[in-house]
Amino acid sequence: MTTVQKIKEIEDEMARTQKNKATSYHLGLLKAKLAKLRRELIDPKTGGGGGGGLGFDVARTGIASVGFVGFPSVGKSTLMTKLTGTFSEVAEYAFTTLTTVPGTLKVHGAPIQILDLPGIIEGAADGRGRGKQVIAVARTCNLIFIVLDVLKPLGDKKIIEGELEGFGIRLNKKPPNITVRKKDKGGIAISNTVPLTNLDQDEIKAILAEYKMSNCDIVVREPNATPEDLIDVIEGNRVYIPAIYVLNKIDAISIEELNLLYKIPNSVPVSSREWMNVDELLDVMWDKLDLVRVYTKPRGLAPDYSEPVVLRRGKSSVEDFCNAIHKEIAKQLKYALVWGASAKHARGQKVGLEHILEDEDVVCIYKK
Incomplete structure (x- = not known):
């Protein structure tokens, strides 16, 4: 057996x-x-069941990765192509995408890697239709977009959740x-x-x-x-990953039907073809990724708001900030001046390497 x-x-x-x-x-x-x-x-x-295999393993870039998971022909590739400018083959038949297609999207100054994964089918976790390779890549992502067809969202949602759960992925849960x-x-x-x-x-x-x-x-x-x-x-081998249910093709339904879709938790209705409601999707994506933007301030000059240093929440100490710029900076640090949500004083707070930074803090480094 x-x-x-x-x-x-x-x-x-x-x-x-x-x-x-x-x-x-x-x-x-x-x-x-x-x-x-x-x-x-x-x-x-x-x-x-594990590794990616030919065409599935890709070099990781950016501060975080978002994997597109869904059944064939739900519009993943169209959304991917329009978001990143990276061509992911689009056609009106199933299984157009046969490998992982990577692209990069910049949001609030943060480079986010987008991975368009081949469409999965029911039984994917048990090995049907390259399902193991697809889900193995999804396990390594920081966020999963589960792309669903608005004409049959709940049934497909339940099946995909079951496939991911069966492969040790816990969606929108904490350990x-x-x-x-x-x-x-x-x-x-x-x-x-x-x-x-x-x-x-x-x-x-x-x-x-x-x-x-x-x-x-x-x-x-x-x-x-x-x-x-x-x-x-x-x-001990479970992974806990946030997920957004991207309900695609809303251009094919009525306003009344659209209002019902918003009752699905963690969902964002969009139309990748007509480019409807994508701004909301990017806002929700940013919130789910829970990243921290930190702005640099050269001594005697105004802060540079054009290129933030982007860190993961939980790994956003002054030491992490220094290492993200250059690993030698932390060794040379005398102290840092910080302005923003993490500072106790509006005029700035003198802190050391262990200080935890918050989103949109401003940091000025003083070396020994």
């Missing part, structure tokens, strides 16, 4: 099993078995606040700092048994934690 067949068999058994106190241990066991089989599809060391600490002896100790509504101790014990974890401490601080969340923490 193949891995895909084993997965299908377990999914069928889970669908047949009614969830109650008596079956929670059994369901926990099945979910852990399912996750381990999924790992064989995700991890190239245990069954192949669960669960700690799993292995130890040499002492058995299993389970504690929770909040009431649990979707996870009980029988499920936890079943999952640990499947992973042969007989000595460990489990602390759950997530009120809505699920068995799947615990499995994700144990597996």
Whole structure:
């Protein structure tokens, strides 16, 4: 029996099993078995599924990367070509794009790499139609555009989410606040700092048994934690990526239908062909990427607002700022003067390398 067949068999058994106190241990066991089989599809060391392969691996440029994911012929290539000026073949038939096509888009002074990925099909995570290679590239992106046809958005959205989830991608989620600490002896100790509504101790014990974890401490601080969340923490190979649902071809629907589309969370309706509402898409993209622009100020001169230094939030210290310009600057720094949201004083604050910068701060470097 193949891995895909084993997965299908377990999914069928889970669908047949009614969830109650008596079956929670059994369901926990099945979910852990399912996750381990999924790992064989995700991890190239245990069954192949990983790397990009010919035409899929591309040199990474820019401060962040955005991957276009969607079914064939939903308008990904048209949007890509108009956004970046990079030609991505467009036609009225499926599977026009057969490799990853990279391009660059500059937003608020930040170079963003756009990756037009080949269209995926249902069963992609299990290897159908180059799906593994496509999703493997998507796993490395900072943001995913899920491009959907407005005439059938919800059904396609559910299928694509399932394919990405099956490959270890968690969309618009944060890592669960669960700690799993292995130890040499002492058995299993389970504690929770909040009431649990979707996870009980029988499920936890079943999952640990499947992973042969007989000595460990489990602390759950997530009120809505699920068995799947615990499995994700144990597996340790999940990626948490923000996503925008790009609802394309709005030029083909009515205003009333357009208003309904806005009720889909994290969605932006656009028309790549007629270039409608793309400005809103770029604004939402910028917010999702959560980047920090820092402007330089030469001593005795006005700040330079034309070319910001763009950093990732969480890696936006003065040291990161210095390294982004030249690695020697941090070694020579005496102190920096900072103006903006991160400064305590309107006239500027004297800070060191560890100071965290905020968006649109201004920095003047003083060397030793």
